[in-house]
Amino acid sequence: MRAAVILFPGSNREGDAARALRRATGRPPAIVWHADHDLPSGTDLVVLPGGFSYGDYLRCGAIAARAPIMRAVASHAARGGLVLGICNGFQILCEVGLLPGVLMRNANRRFICKLQHLRVENVRATFTRGYPAGQVVRFALAHGEGNFEANDETLKRIEGERQVAFRYCDADGRVDEASNPNGSENNIAGVLNSRFNVLGLMPHPENLIDPLTGGVDGLPLFEALAA
Amino acid sequence: MKARVTVTLKPGVLDPQGKAIEGALRSMSIEGVHAVRQGKIFDIEIDGEDHKRARATLGEACERLLANTLVEDYAIEVAKSP
Numbered sequence: 001m002r003a004a005v006i007l008f009p010g011s012n013r014e015g016d017a018a019r020a021l022r023r024a025t026g027r028p029p030a031i032v033w034h035a036d037h038d039l040p041s042g043t044d045l046v047v048l049p050g051g052f053s054y055g056d057y058l059r060c061g062a063i064a065a066r067a068p069i070m071r072a073v074a075s076h077a078a079r080g081g082l083v084l085g086i087c088n089g090f091q092i093l094c095e096v097g098l099l100p101g102v103l104m105r106n107a108n109r110r111f112i113c114k115l116q117h118l119r120v121e122n123v124r125a126t127f128t129r130g131y132p133a134g135q136v137v138r139f140a141l142a143h144g145e146g147n148f149e150a151n152d153e154t155l156k157r158i159e160g161e162r163q164v165a166f167r168y169c170d171a172d173g174r175v176d177e178a179s180n181p182n183g184s185e186n187n188i189a190g191v192l193n194s195r196f197n198v199l200g201l202m203p204h205p206e207n208l209i210d211p212l213t214g215g216v217d218g219l220p221l222f223e224a225l226a227a
Numbered sequence: 228m229k230a231r232v233t234v235t236l237k238p239g240v241l242d243p244q245g246k247a248i249e250g251a252l253r254s255m256s257i258e259g260v261h262a263v264r265q266g267k268i269f270d271i272e273i274d275g276e277d278h279k280r281a282r283a284t285l286g287e288a289c290e291r292l293l294a295n296t297l298v299e300d301y302a303i304e305v306a307k308s309p
Contacts, residue, residue, distance in 0.1 A: 059295055066292060095295065102297050109243040149240070149298065183241065 001226045003029035003045040006073070008064045008092075013050035013206065017086065020206035021047065024222035034067040045082040045225055046073050048089025050142070050204060060103060060145045061091030070096050082126060082225065083198040087143055090190075090200030099191050099200045100158055101150035107183025111144040115214065116181055116203055118166040118189050119173050125196040128165055130220030130227075136173045137217040139203035141181060146202040148184035148191070155185055166190035166201055228273045228281055229306040234294045235266035269293060273305070281305050 003021045005014050014031065021029045029047065030040045039046065053064035064070070070092075077083045077098055085093040093099040106112060115138050120131040131137065150158065158164060166189040170179040175187045182202075190201030205218030236242050242264050249263040271288075273281040282303055289301040 058292070062292065062295070102295055104241065104298065105243045107241060107243060109247055147241070151297070 001025045001044050002040070002042050003047060003225075004032045004039050004043045005029045005047045005049055006032050006034060006069055007049075008034045008051070008053035008067060010053040010055055011049050011051035011088070013086065013088075013204065016204070016206045017047045017049040020209045020218065020222045021045075021226075023209055024219065024226040026226075032069060034064065034069050036069050037072060039069075039072050039076060043076065043081065045084065046076055048073075048083070048085040048092050049206075050087030050089060053088055053092065056145075059095065061088060061093075061095040064088075064092045065095035074098060077193070077198050080195065080197050084127060084225075085198075085200040086204055086206060087146075087202055090202055091145065093198060093200040098198050099193055100154045100163075101148055101185075101188075101191065103145050103202070104147040104149050104183075105145050106143070106147050106181070111142075112146070112181050113142045114181075115139070116141045116189075117169050117171050117173075117179070118203060119169040119175060121164045121167055122162045122192065122196075124162070125165060125192050125199065126225060127192075127199045127221055128224070130224035134173065136169060136171065138208065138215060139201075139205050139218060140207040140214070141203050143182070143202055146182045146184065148182075148188045148202075150185060158188075158191060159186065161194055163192045163194065163196075164188055164190070165192050165199055166203070228276055228278075230271045230273050230281055230285055231304045231306075232269040232271060232285055232289060232293055233266060233302045233304075234269070234289070234299050235301075236264060237298055237300055240298045278305050 167187040208218035294301040
């Protein structure tokens with residue numbers, strides 16, 4: 001597994017992503033600058049890390065989505081290559097059109113920074129096959145704009161095609177309004193594309209890879225990618 | 228040539244910033260404000276004097292970058308020649 005982490009001006013979770021990838025794959029990922037035009041040859045997985053690319057100017061992820069490297073990322077995805085967008089990376093994937101929908105400001109207007117339970121909804125994707133179906137995991141949330149919105153037709157399609165990878169829930173796996181931290185439609189926390197080779201999610205699995213710092217619920221995601 | 232692009236949230240899209248501003252206006256006792264929706268204005272200078280071409284350029288700019296047309300509408304105004 002050769003992974004590449006894309007670095008945009010304002011990314012700040014690239015170190016966390018690199019640490020999780022190194023732990024799972026045994027080798028450090030390539031760090032690729034946004035202004036580059038090509039991915040390193042042999043790249044299997046592209047990770048768009050969290051942060052505040054371009055200071056969230058215009059809209060979250062909007063300017064990063066138009067960076068030169070994103071053409072290479074889109075081609076990689078079109079070839080069936082794996083792409084993982086975490087937090088700001090998810091926002092970028094929606095802006096560039098590799099994933100449906102858009103991330104809007106949290107409905108309660110607050111920046112959310114806490115651990116959050118999620119239910120794994122689709123375990124057929126490379127990203128999620130390390131979890132049993134319906135598993136409740138706990139990842140870290142850190143975002144101001146994670147309210148996933150899509151029109152009714154799109155929502156119907158992504159639900160029908162099993163493109164929802166993770167939903168916000170409580171510790172018992174209950175998915176309801178009380179367990180929805182940011183107002184996302186259908187408690188959606190992570191979405192796959194129709195081919196299941198692109199995943200975007202707001203929570204941070206890369207921060208849950210070590211018992212010393214809160215748990216290891218994120219490890220199966222990275223280990224499944226490395227397998 | 229001067230132009231102005233206005234980007235607004237589509238009707239029905241939740242606008243927490245607008246709501247917060249609305250609440251602040253109420254708390255300041257500024258009476259009669261029923262609702263606030265926040266948008267963006269871009270003042271843009273365009274090369275040349277061809278209005279039609281300017282509109283086409285700005286339309287492309289809106290579609291490809293300035294607006295996310297899933298949730299936003301845009302309007303283009305090009306200043307009349309002096």
